[in-house]
Amino acid sequence: xxxxxxxSTEPGLPTPTTPHGRQGLDAILxxxxxxxxxxxxxxxxxxxxxxxxxxxxxxxAVPALAELAPKVASVAVVTGRPAAVAVRNxxxxxxxxxxxxxxxxxxGAERWDARTGTVSAPAPHPGVAAVRAELPxxxxxxxxxxxxxVEEKGRAVAVHTRRASDPQAAFEALRQxxxxxxxRHGLIVEPGRMVLELRPPGVDKGVALTEYVREIGAESVLxxxxxxxxxxxxxxxxxxxxxxxxxxxxxxxxAEVTELAERADLVVDGPAGVVRLLRTLADQLG
Numbered sequence: 001x002x003x004x005x006x007x008s009t010e011p012g013l014p015t016p017t018t019p020h021g022r023q024g025l026d027a028i029l030x031x032x033x034x035x036x037x038x039x040x041x042x043x044x045x046x047x048x049x050x051x052x053x054x055x056x057x058x059x060x061a062v063p064a065l066a067e068l069a070p071k072v073a074s075v076a077v078v079t080g081r082p083a084a085v086a087v088r089n090x091x092x093x094x095x096x097x098x099x100x101x102x103x104x105x106x107x108g109a110e111r112w113d114a115r116t117g118t119v120s121a122p123a124p125h126p127g128v129a130a131v132r133a134e135l136p137x138x139x140x141x142x143x144x145x146x147x148x149x150v151e152e153k154g155r156a157v158a159v160h161t162r163r164a165s166d167p168q169a170a171f172e173a174l175r176q177x178x179x180x181x182x183x184r185h186g187l188i189v190e191p192g193r194m195v196l197e198l199r200p201p202g203v204d205k206g207v208a209l210t211e212y213v214r215e216i217g218a219e220s221v222l223x224x225x226x227x228x229x230x231x232x233x234x235x236x237x238x239x240x241x242x243x244x245x246x247x248x249x250x251x252x253x254x255a256e257v258t259e260l261a262e263r264a265d266l267v268v269d270g271p272a273g274v275v276r277l278l279r280t281l282a283d284q285l286g
Contacts, residue, residue, distance in 0.1 A: 013280050014266060016248060020241055021265020024248030027220035028072075032285050034219035035072045038209050038233065039274070041079040041086050043226035044252040047271050048193060050162055052081075052151055057090040058271040060279070066097030068282035074216050077103045078205045080190070080197060080229055082154050083110040083119045093117060106155045107199070107229075108208025124155050125200035127185030132157050134181060142177045156199035167194045192227045193256045206232030213240065224250035224274050227257055234263050250277065 016022045028035040039045055046055045069075045075098075079086045083105025087093050092101060092114065103112040110121040135157060139148060147164030150157060159178060164170035171194055179189045182198045190197040190204075205225070213221055221240060223233050237247040251264035252274050261267045268277055 013284055014268070014277065016265040018265045020246075021248050024220060024222065024241070024246040024265065027246035028222060028248065028281070029284060031219055032072050034217065036213055036216060036218035036221045037068065037072055037075045037278070037281075038212075038221060038223040039075065039077050040205070040225035040227070040230050040233075040252070041077055041081060041090065043193065043254060043271070044224050044230075044274055045077065045090065045271055048254075051149075052158075052160070055089055058275050060275045061271070062091050062095055062098075064275050064278040064282065065092075065101065066095055068278050068285070069098050069100040071282060071285040072100070073218055074212075075101045076209070076212050077101070078108065078208050078223075078233060079103065079105055080107055080153070080156065080158075080192075080199070080205075081105055083112040083121075085153075087112050102212070104205075104208045104212065106153070107203040107205055108211065109155055109200070109203050121155075125187070127182075127187045127200065128155060128157060128198070130185045131181055131187060131198050135159070138177050138181050139174070142174055148174070151195075153197070153199075156197055158195050158197040160195045162194040171196065190229050192229055193254070197229075204232040205230060206234075206236035209233045210236045210240065213245070218245070220246045220248075222248040222250060224252060224268075224277075225260060226252035226254050226270075228259065230260060231263075234260065238263075250274070 042055055045061045046057045049055050083103045086103050098114045101114040112119045149160045149163055161167045161170035178196050182189045187198045188201045223237050234249055237249055241247045249265045251260040251267045252270050253267050
């Protein structure tokens with residue numbers, strides 16, 4: 001499938017490189033009021049940064065979303081972050097035009113609705129607290145404490161290796177010990193771009209996206225992501241397409257992760273490319 005950013009010859013929307021993608025885009029343009037726009041946050045709406053706490057949405061992202069959201073059924077930001085953190089870092093609260101936006105945080109375990117400004121969520125998995133308590137010892141034993149950084153996510157814990165002297169070596173050294181730790185407490189490990197996240201099983205972006213599609217009665221869907229955690233959402237769109245619901249898969253291009261580009265209908269140049277796509281789509285919808 002598409003492995004580079006594609007552009008139409010005339011000003012306007014880029015042309016997807018696959019028949020499924022073109023059908024998905026055509027369906028969104030023909031029936032925007034029943035279309036769902038699904039978006040990852042980090043690496044898709046926000047550039048990847050060394051410290052995740054510093055991540056902020058691309059400066060043009062919120063204006064583009066505010067222009068697009070009133071023209072479609074809904075915009076859903078689907079993220080592994082806590083919903084409230086994504087709302088804060090994205091600057092989504094109290095923005096006119098974003099009343100049709102929802103943030104599905106912790107892979108759908110939490111939800112923030114722009115209309116109410118509140119977060120709904122079930123009780124946390126008990127294994128997260130147990131993992132949190134044991135994690136320093138596991139990192140010490142693996143010899144990879146130096147340079148790693150632990151991100152507290154409430155319903156999950158993430159270990160980042162981007163600051164290590166050899167980020168990839170630290171990532172590989174920690175993969176099995178963290179997988180074993182997670183398994184002891186009923187959790188799973190989700191690998192990403194120099195990060196290993198320990199979280200409860202049974203929730204992922206694919207489940208969250210599919211359930212939201214059904215809830216709002218969407219008749220077409222676009223999903224854009226950049227990392228391995230977005231692969232379940234890609235698979236969900238592929239399944240929806242096989243069931244007759246048109247969909248467009250967009251990869252926010254990255255040299256660190258190529259798996260999404262290989263499955264995408266359209267590859268754009270990181271968050272700036274995603275924002276251009278959203279703004280152009282909003283303009284096309286009038």
